[in-house]
Amino acid sequence: MPIEVQETGPLTRLAAVTVPAAEYRREVDKSLKQLAGRVKVKGFRKGHIPLSVMRQRYGDAVTREVIEELVQKYVSDLVKQHDNVLFLGTPQINELPVEDKGALQFNIDLELRPNIDPIGYMGLEVEKPEPAVDSAAIDAQLEQLREQAASLEPVLHRTTILEGDTVVVDFAFVGDNPELENFKGDDAQLEVGSKNALPGINEALIGAEFGAVLEPEITLDDNFPVENLRGQSVAVRLTVKAVKKRVLPEINDDFAKASGQAETLLDLRSKLRKELEAQREHQAMHLAEESLMDRLIAQNDFELPPLFVDSQLEHGARQRVQQMLGQQEVDLEALGLDLTQIKEAIREETIAQIKGEFLLMAIAEKEQLKLDDADMKAYFEHRAAHANVPARQIEGYMRQDRERWRQATALALLEKTRQFLLKEATLKNVAWPSESAELDELGADAPAEVGDEQE
Structure with a gap:
């Protein structure tokens, strides 16, 4: 059999792939003949160069290309045979044909999506902080404006x-x-x-x-x-x-007028109160979602594929380094950086995020939740509120690229599923958390793409 798959764990498989010698030789000869029609070799007409001459001059380069193409082809066939493949490792070539004799053999690790039948997700008790705004909160906001105006x-x-x-x-x-x-x-x-x-x-x-x-x-x-x-x-x-x-400026009517937000200090305090109430209500819903996800994960324990988890930790750690250094591309080796400590620091939250998204996708499928135009509009408006840009700008950016739009629809479905569960939940009002425990508003940061096949 060209492909033999061995079960190495509940969600892990090792595929041993053999490309028959005849197919390998046929593909090498085919590529050499195609190349013979494009190159010039002294003493021969274009398209009439003997294969022996082509093999001598271009054999190594063509062989590398053919091996790469055959590996990609067989990996693609492997994925088609297993429709629940989540993650693919790097192919490891075990045997190369010698002088066009023998088969091409390679191994590749693959991991499967967890098969989840979510339970206990309707009517969860969820904690939602009371979004009340007192005078101390307004004073703190005024002090921030004062610091900014310093x-x-x-x-x-x-x-x-x-x-x-x-x-x-x-x-x-x-x-x-x-x-x-x-x-x-x-x-x-x-x-x-x-x-x-x-x-x-x-x-x-x-x-x-x-x-x-x-x-x-x-x-x-x-x-x-x-x-x-x-x-x-x-x-x-x-x-x-x-x-x-x-x-620092003195907080008075002149300060309020200079801020450009109000004519008097009393009006400025009133405006800040309304803004804080809206912000806290928004934060309270996010904290309720966080409480919801904690309880949902506690109700549904399942394993995650290890290589996929490590790939997400690697991605998250690199993002942290990029944010810390303010750079889009970071050469870790040149900077002498090791991601091990960062990966361990974010492991718990990353695993919780991945499990939460797997569960939300399973619930959306089980409840047959579908997206409509109103859902997409709500999603873009939510993203726009975090990013402080017009919703149409975000939507336009997503529509420019098919992959970006696919990601947007996937995230919108997750958001719709969270809202669906919150409507069915029993909300328990609790005190507003301390400042250190408040939600970290991440804006447009995208969560782990657990719905994607990755290499």
Whole structure:
């Protein structure tokens, strides 16, 4: 048999694929003949070059192409034979034909979607926080607006740096370590005393003279991007170019008018209350969805295919690094980065997310939920509210590409299923969570694509 599949676990299979020698030779000869009609070889007319000459000149390159095409063909046949394939590993070639003799053999790991028959999903008790807004919340919002309106003004009546000052510095690591040569910058602003500064920076700046050039020894902390340098002490040159202080405006009617949102402080407080109530109601529904998913997963325990989970952890960890560094593409090897710790840190939430989406898809199928135009409109409006852009802009972007539109419809169906379950749930009002426990509003971040076949 060309394809033999061995069960290696509840959701894992190992496929051993054999491409018959006759088929392999036929494909190699076919490709060589096609190439003979396109290339020029001295002493022969185009299209009349002997196969022996073509094999001698182009055999290696053509063989590589044929092997790749045959592997892709047989993998595609394998997927067609198993309609519940979720994830494909990397083909591992075990045997190559020698001098066009013998078969091509390779193995490939494949993982299947869990077969889920969800239970206990109707009438779940779900916790929903009360979205009440008190005066303290409005005061906190006003203070945020005040912080945003703060201005930086030069310090005029002293010559030494104090905690709370904002300094403008040029910085560069001292020495010839090639891994640090790109970590430098000009006109960087740093609030002295900030917890975000590397250990040793604040200590060097406090009490230093305006215009000083400092070379403190600092310790690279556990969050430093180059992993093998974490915990090491290095010298950094800081050139102080300016020292400024933050000046906060007074909260009064003039402040309200300057904000552009109201004419008086009373009107501004009223406006902020309405906005906060809307925001909290939105957050409360997300927290209710989170409670719903926790209970749904607790009711339906099932295994996940390990290679697929690891691929999602890898993807999530890379996204975290990209966000941290502000780059779309990151060369982990060049930066000396290891994703192991990040993957472990996000493992629990990633597994919960994957299980939740598998369950929602199974429920949508079981309840025969279908999308209509109103569902898609609601989905785009929800995305637009998070991204603070017009809904039509997001919809237009999704419609430009077939794959993006497929992802949008898949996510819209998940959202519809969550809303369906929430309507059937028993909502239990609870106190609003502490600030540290509030929902992290991720906006347009897409969840794991558990409905996709991946390679």
